[in-house]
Amino acid sequence: KAGVTQTPRYLIKTRGQQVTLSCSPISGHRSVSWYQQTPGQGLQFLFEYFSETQRNKGNFPGRFSGRQFSNSRSEMNVSTLELGDSALYLCASSLETGYYEQYFGPGTRLTVT
Amino acid sequence: GNSVTQMEGPVTLSEEAFLTINCTYTATGYPSLFWYVQYPGEGLQLLLKATKADDKGSNKGFEATYRKETTSFHLEKGSVQVSDSAVYFCALSDRIRGSTLGRLYFGRGTQLTVWP
Numbered sequence: 107k108a109g110v111t112q113t114p115r116y117l118i119k120t121r122g123q124q125v126t127l128s129c130s131p132i133s134g135h136r137s138v139s140w141y142q143q144t145p146g147q148g149l150q151f152l153f154e155y156f157s158e159t160q161r162n163k164g165n166f167p168g169r170f171s172g173r174q175f176s177n178s179r180s181e182m183n184v185s186t187l188e189l190g191d192s193a194l195y196l197c198a199s200s201l202e203t204g205y206y207e208q209y210f211g212p213g214t215r216l217t218v219t
Numbered sequence: 220g221n222s223v224t225q226m227e228g229p230v231t232l233s234e235e236a237f238l239t240i241n242c243t244y245t246a247t248g249y250p251s252l253f254w255y256v257q258y259p260g261e262g263l264q265l266l267l268k269a270t271k272a273d274d275k276g277s278n279k280g281f282e283a284t285y286r287k288e289t290t291s292f293h294l295e296k297g298s299v300q301v302s303d304s305a306v307y308f309c310a311l312s313d314r315i316r317g318s319t320l321g322r323l324y325f326g327r328g329t330q331l332t333v334w335p
Contacts, residue, residue, distance in 0.1 A: 196262055210265075
């Protein structure tokens with residue numbers, strides 16, 4: 107069974123631009139969560155989607171948004187990029203919402219210049 | 220609130236040495252506890268888990284026991300290998316009134332380097 111896939115793997119953007127990251131969960135998994143990983147703040151929860159609905163949200167500004175499609179694939183968008191948004195963005199999938207085991211993708215490394 | 224505290228690294232060991240990485244937690248409900256491992260340039264891999272007090276999670280020679288009385292979930296391995304070099308994260312998923320909140324709370328990670 108294929109794991110969680112994320113595209114693109116690497117991305118370089120300029121301040122003020124926007125970016126969209128994509129995540130395909132493990133087949134049969136219906137919940138997708140997003141995390142931001144930085145050296146300074148560690149791993150921080152962004153949001154979780156299940157059945158195309160945002161179920162849970164972390165403490166991030168409104169520039170960070172996401173969505174989930176009917177096939178459970180998810181995208182996250184960051185608008186008006188700031189230098190501090192440079193991070194590894196990790197997507198995790200889970201069988202159901204609230205199911206405790208989450209499986210992570212390889213991440214998208216975003217660099218904002 | 221929910222939080223995880225794990226020992227700061229880096230941890231440097233010789234091959235076949237004994238490993239302990241300490242992890243303590245604070246949770247409002249009844250958490251499940253996890254250890255994840257991250258190899259360079261990769262995402263997180265679930266190493267082991269425990270879902271209730273006194274459970275022992277184990278995988279690939281690593282073990283951790285869920286100790287509710289000390290709110291701890293320390294990771295141990297009897298004999299480390301060079302291939303175990305990675306960053307290890309302790310995490311919890313809280314559960315209140317039987318409902319898991321569906322997010323993970325992570326510690327800051329511990330870098331382990333094993334020399335031959």
